[in-house]
Amino acid sequence: MSNKAARNLFIFGSLFFFVIFLGLTVDTMNQIDGRAPEVTKEVDAGKMVWQKYDCIGCHTILGNGSYFAPDMTKVVERKPAGYLKQFLMDPRAVKPTAAMPKLGLTSREADDLVAFLTWISKIDTNGWPPKPMLAAAAGVGGKEQTRGQQVYQSQGCSNCHNINGIGGTSGPELTRVGANGKDAAWHVKHLKEPRSVVPNSAMPPYAALSNDDLKSLAAYLVTLK
Amino acid sequence: MTVKYQSQKIAQYFYTFAVILFLVQVLVGIIAAIQFIRPDIFILNFNTIRTLHINALVVWLLAGMMGATYYVVPEESETEVWNYPLALFQFWATVVAITLVVLGYIWMGLDPQANKLVLGTQLLNEGREYIEAPRWADGLIVISVLLFLFNMFMTMFKTKKWTGIQGVLLFGLVFLALMYLPxxxxxxxxxxxxxxxxxxxxxWVEGSWEVIAGALLAFMLMKTIGAKREVLEKWMYIEVGLVLFTGILGTGHHYYFIGTPKYWHWIGGFFSSLEPVPLLLMVWDAFRTTREARNVTNKPGLFYTVAHAIFNFVGAGLWGIIHTLPQVNKWTHGTQITTAHGHLAFYGAYVLLVISMIYVTLPSIRGVKDYNPARAYLAFWWMTISMVFIVLTITGAGMVQVYMERLMGLDYVAVKTTYNLWFWILRAIFGVGFLVGVSIFVYDFFKLGREPAKQKA
Incomplete structure (x- = not known):
C-alpha cells in the first residue's frame, strides 16, 4: 500500500464511520423523549441543583461520575422521598455516620432534586442496574419465613436497614435491635409514627399497615438479639 | 544539538506549566485517596478535590500536547512559528484563564452557595464531570485553542511543506477542538x-487524542532513531485510521445503560472490542522501528516512547476490553473497575506520551547534546511500578464491589467502608510512591541541560 492510499483510507474511512455515527445520533435523539417521562419545570430545576452542588463530583448517576458515593439512578426506589429530603438538607442529622457534608440545600432545592432523581429513576436504562443475583436468596436459607419476616421483605425495610450485613446503611442496623430493651408495643408505636418516639426521625410512618402486620413485624424485630 | 528554529523554544513554556500542574494533580490525588478512608480529613470536600484532580490532568496533558505541537510544526514546515508574540500571548492567556477557573473551584468548594446561576448557567462550576469549567471559561478556552490552531496553520502555509506527521497532528487537534463544542x-x-x-x-480520549498520539509517536521514533519517514507515516495512517474506525462507533459502549436505545449494545460492543487493535499495532510499530536502531543519541527519549506505546495498549486497550462488552459492563458499569481503567489508560496513553515528548525535545530546546539519564529512568520506575500497583488495588476493590454490591446486593456504603478498606489504604501508599516518581521527574525537568553532564551511568 502506498502512503497516499493509506492516507486516503484514513481520511475517507474516518469520514464514513463518522457519517454512520451521525445517522445513529439523529435516530437516538428521536427516540430519547419516548424513553423517559416528560421533563417538568421541577425536574429541570432539580437538574440545575444537581449541577450547582457538583453532586457528580462524588456520586455516579446512570453509572457515570466519581465512584466515591452511591449511584443515584434508582435511589428513589430504595429510599422514601421524605427521608431523601431530610437527608439532603442535613445528612448527619438523619444518619450520624454519613460521609456526605451539609451543603446548604434549601427546602425548595431539596424538593426539586428529589423530583429530578424521581425522573431519573423512570428512565428506560435497558435493565440497569441489574437486580442482585444472590440477594433474593439471602436471609431465607430454605426455611419457611415467619409473617414478620415476610412483612419486613414486602415493605422493603432492607433498603435502609440491614440485618447481619444484608441491607442498606441509611437507617440503623437491626441485627441486635431486640437487645435494646424496647418491647413489641414500643415497636408498633414507632412503626405507626416514628416521630412519636424518636424526635426528628427520617423514617416514614407505616400506619397504613394492618394491626396484624404491625404486630408480626414488631414480634420479629424483638427476636433479633 | 540545538533547535533549528528559535521559536520552537516556546514549547518549554507549555512544558513547564504542564509539569507543575502534573505535580498539583498528584498532590490532590493523594488527598482524594485519603478521603476514601477519612472523608472529613481536608478543608475541601471530595468533589472539589476530585474536580481539581481530573481537570489538572486534562489541562496539563493539553498544555503538553500544545507545547509538543509548537515544537513539531516548525520542524516539519522548516520555518519559524508564524507569530511568536501571539504564541506567547496565547500561553499566558491560557495560564491566567486556568488559574481563574481553579480559584473558582476552590471558592465553590469552600462556599457552595457562591456557585450561583448567572444567565442560566453556573458561575464557578458547571457540575459536569471533566467539563466542570463554567461557560465563560469555555469561551476563553475556545479562543485560546483557535489562536493556537490559527498560528499553526499560518506556520504551515508559510512553506506549504505538507508532511504526513504534521497533517495528522493538526487533524487530531482540529478534531479535538470541534469535539469540545458538544x-x-x-x-x-x-x-x-x-x-x-x-x-x-x-x-477526545479514544478519538482525537489517540490520533495526536499516533502522529507524535511517529515523530518521536523518527527523531530518536532516525527511522525512515516514508515507512513511519504509512503505519501512522493505518494506526490512526483504525483508531477512528473503531473509536467513533466505539462511543456506543457508553450508551448501553443511560437511556439510549438498545442497538448501541451491538454497535458499542463490536466496535469498542476492536479498539485495542490499533494500540497493539503501535506497540509493534515501536518495536519494529527500535530493532533497526543504530545510533540512539537520546536513550531516555526512546525508552519513554516505547514505554508509552506499551502502556497505551495495556491501560487503554487491555484494561478497557475486560469490561467493554455489554454482558460484562452490565455488572461493572459505575464501579471501581472503571476507575482502574481510567488511571492506567491516562497514564499509559497520555502521561507517558507527554513525558516522552519532553525527553525527546527538551535537550535540543536547552541546547545540550548529552545529559545524565539516571533521574529519567529512576522517575520512570517509581511512577510506573506505583501506578501499576495503584491500578491493581483499585481493580481488586472493583472486583469486590461487583461481587458484593452487584451480585450479592450488599449496600454500597458497607462495601466501600468495610470490605474495601485495605484496598484504599494500599492505594494511598502507592500514591505516595507515585508522588516520589513525579517529584524526581519534575526535578529532572528543571535541571536537565542546566548542569554539567556527568559520566554515563
Missing part, C-alpha cells in the same frame, strides 16, 4: 446531557 450547551434532559457529554469525553 459540551457547551445545556440540555434539560439528562439523557441528552449525558449523550453529548460522551461526545466530548470519548471522542
Amino acid at each position: 459540551g457547551m450547551f445545556y440540555s434539560k434532559n439528562m439523557i441528552k446531557d449525558q449523550f453529548w457529554w460522551w461526545w466530548v469525553i470519548h471522542l
Whole structure:
C-alpha cells in the first residue's frame, strides 16, 4: 500500500464511520423523549441543583461520575422521598455516620432534586442496574419465613436497614435491635409514627399497615438479639 | 544539538506549566485517596478535590500536547512559528484563564452557595464531570485553542511543506477542538446531557487524542532513531485510521445503560472490542522501528516512547476490553473497575506520551547534546511500578464491589467502608510512591541541560 492510499483510507474511512455515527445520533435523539417521562419545570430545576452542588463530583448517576458515593439512578426506589429530603438538607442529622457534608440545600432545592432523581429513576436504562443475583436468596436459607419476616421483605425495610450485613446503611442496623430493651408495643408505636418516639426521625410512618402486620413485624424485630 | 528554529523554544513554556500542574494533580490525588478512608480529613470536600484532580490532568496533558505541537510544526514546515508574540500571548492567556477557573473551584468548594446561576448557567462550576469549567471559561478556552490552531496553520502555509506527521497532528487537534463544542450547551434532559457529554469525553480520549498520539509517536521514533519517514507515516495512517474506525462507533459502549436505545449494545460492543487493535499495532510499530536502531543519541527519549506505546495498549486497550462488552459492563458499569481503567489508560496513553515528548525535545530546546539519564529512568520506575500497583488495588476493590454490591446486593456504603478498606489504604501508599516518581521527574525537568553532564551511568 502506498502512503497516499493509506492516507486516503484514513481520511475517507474516518469520514464514513463518522457519517454512520451521525445517522445513529439523529435516530437516538428521536427516540430519547419516548424513553423517559416528560421533563417538568421541577425536574429541570432539580437538574440545575444537581449541577450547582457538583453532586457528580462524588456520586455516579446512570453509572457515570466519581465512584466515591452511591449511584443515584434508582435511589428513589430504595429510599422514601421524605427521608431523601431530610437527608439532603442535613445528612448527619438523619444518619450520624454519613460521609456526605451539609451543603446548604434549601427546602425548595431539596424538593426539586428529589423530583429530578424521581425522573431519573423512570428512565428506560435497558435493565440497569441489574437486580442482585444472590440477594433474593439471602436471609431465607430454605426455611419457611415467619409473617414478620415476610412483612419486613414486602415493605422493603432492607433498603435502609440491614440485618447481619444484608441491607442498606441509611437507617440503623437491626441485627441486635431486640437487645435494646424496647418491647413489641414500643415497636408498633414507632412503626405507626416514628416521630412519636424518636424526635426528628427520617423514617416514614407505616400506619397504613394492618394491626396484624404491625404486630408480626414488631414480634420479629424483638427476636433479633 | 540545538533547535533549528528559535521559536520552537516556546514549547518549554507549555512544558513547564504542564509539569507543575502534573505535580498539583498528584498532590490532590493523594488527598482524594485519603478521603476514601477519612472523608472529613481536608478543608475541601471530595468533589472539589476530585474536580481539581481530573481537570489538572486534562489541562496539563493539553498544555503538553500544545507545547509538543509548537515544537513539531516548525520542524516539519522548516520555518519559524508564524507569530511568536501571539504564541506567547496565547500561553499566558491560557495560564491566567486556568488559574481563574481553579480559584473558582476552590471558592465553590469552600462556599457552595457562591456557585450561583448567572444567565442560566453556573458561575464557578458547571457540575459536569471533566467539563466542570463554567461557560465563560469555555469561551476563553475556545479562543485560546483557535489562536493556537490559527498560528499553526499560518506556520504551515508559510512553506506549504505538507508532511504526513504534521497533517495528522493538526487533524487530531482540529478534531479535538470541534469535539469540545458538544459540551457547551445545556440540555434539560439528562439523557441528552449525558449523550453529548460522551461526545466530548470519548471522542477526545479514544478519538482525537489517540490520533495526536499516533502522529507524535511517529515523530518521536523518527527523531530518536532516525527511522525512515516514508515507512513511519504509512503505519501512522493505518494506526490512526483504525483508531477512528473503531473509536467513533466505539462511543456506543457508553450508551448501553443511560437511556439510549438498545442497538448501541451491538454497535458499542463490536466496535469498542476492536479498539485495542490499533494500540497493539503501535506497540509493534515501536518495536519494529527500535530493532533497526543504530545510533540512539537520546536513550531516555526512546525508552519513554516505547514505554508509552506499551502502556497505551495495556491501560487503554487491555484494561478497557475486560469490561467493554455489554454482558460484562452490565455488572461493572459505575464501579471501581472503571476507575482502574481510567488511571492506567491516562497514564499509559497520555502521561507517558507527554513525558516522552519532553525527553525527546527538551535537550535540543536547552541546547545540550548529552545529559545524565539516571533521574529519567529512576522517575520512570517509581511512577510506573506505583501506578501499576495503584491500578491493581483499585481493580481488586472493583472486583469486590461487583461481587458484593452487584451480585450479592450488599449496600454500597458497607462495601466501600468495610470490605474495601485495605484496598484504599494500599492505594494511598502507592500514591505516595507515585508522588516520589513525579517529584524526581519534575526535578529532572528543571535541571536537565542546566548542569554539567556527568559520566554515563
